Amino acid sequence: MSVDKREPIMNIYEKLYSLYGPQGWWPLTDYEGENPTKTGSIKGYHPLKYDLPKNEGQIFEVILGAILTQNTAWTSAEMALHNLKELNALTPQKILEMSDETLKKAIRCAGFLNQKAVYLREISKFFISLKGRTPQRKELLKVKGVGNETSDSILLYAYKKPEFVVDAYTRRIFTHLGLVEEKISYMELKKLFESNLPREVPVYQEYHALIVEHAKRYYRKKPYGVDDF
DNA sequence: AGCCAGGCTACCG
DNA sequence: CGGTAGCATGGC
Numbered sequence: 001m002s003v004d005k006r007e008p009i010m011n012i013y014e015k016l017y018s019l020y021g022p023q024g025w026w027p028l029t030d031y032e033g034e035n036p037t038k039t040g041s042i043k044g045y046h047p048l049k050y051d052l053p054k055n056e057g058q059i060f061e062v063i064l065g066a067i068l069t070q071n072t073a074w075t076s077a078e079m080a081l082h083n084l085k086e087l088n089a090l091t092p093q094k095i096l097e098m099s100d101e102t103l104k105k106a107i108r109c110a111g112f113l114n115q116k117a118v119y120l121r122e123i124s125k126f127f128i129s130l131k132g133r134t135p136q137r138k139e140l141l142k143v144k145g146v147g148n149e150t151s152d153s154i155l156l157y158a159y160k161k162p163e164f165v166v167d168a169y170t171r172r173i174f175t176h177l178g179l180v181e182e183k184i185s186y187m188e189l190k191k192l193f194e195s196n197l198p199r200e201v202p203v204y205q206e207y208h209a210l211i212v213e214h215a216k217r218y219y220r221k222k223p224y225g226v227d228d229f
Numbered sequence: 230a231g232c233c234a235g236g237c238t239a240c241c242g
Numbered sequence: 243c244g245g246t247a248g249c250a251t252g253g254c
Contacts, residue, residue: 025235070236077235077254086252147237167235183244212235220233225238 008179009196023209024045026157029085038190039216041075050202062129066150067119068110074101079177080110083126092124119145134159148186160201164193165208169215176224
């Protein structure tokens with residue numbers, strides 16, 4: 001039997017938002033503000049400041065974080081970012097200049113250091129080639145190390161483009177709720193959200209962040225615990 | 230002691 | 243096409 005998916009998508013957003021509040025994604029290293037409603041690291045989040053990131057440096061930092069957090073806990077990616085920051089290496093030029101050994105040592109804590117070292121250099125070259133322009137999704141996908149989710153994360157959180165971000169948690173939660181088939185493709189799931197939500201960057205930003213927050217609490221392990229719907 | 234983490238590429242059938 | 247092994251380290 002067919003279930004109307006429009007109401008659930010919006011209703012779940014409202015419920016998550018009232019449960020956890022504005023999430024302040026994407027975290028930036030120069031914001032030390034706290035958000036006690038969040039699991040894991042509470043640094044760097046900036047609730048309701050939708051004007052961030054607001055310069056090339058912050059945009060590039062979000063991009064680095066998007067690579068570093070691939071299949072990795074944010075706390076680990078965050079440590080890698082801080083290591084790079086201490087090396088004064090949160091710029092594409094510095095990432096390209098530094099030695100392989102130094103780069104790998106800095107990002108080691110985020111795992112997959114050999115791959116990610118390559119990916120960081122690839123995205124750095126790409127970023128420089130943009131000369132300040134906002135990239136298209138198709139261009140991002142051509143960069144080695146940037147797939148669907150990373151591409152959408154970069155567009156949504158670094159460039160404030162309305163691209164909904166789907167991750168493993170999104171599929172897990174909405175499959176568990178019986179709203180989608182487990183094998184639904186990335187693009188189909190993305191479209192499901194985008195076609196049932198107002199095309200507003202803050203909504204997309206909060207929804208994905210709220211999904212992650214909720215999943216960290218209730219969908220971490222396999223028989224899933226409670227969820228409040 | 231395992232299992233999981235805000236995935237992606239390369240390669241397989 | 244869809245499916246999956248391998249990638250690395252740290253936290254709980």
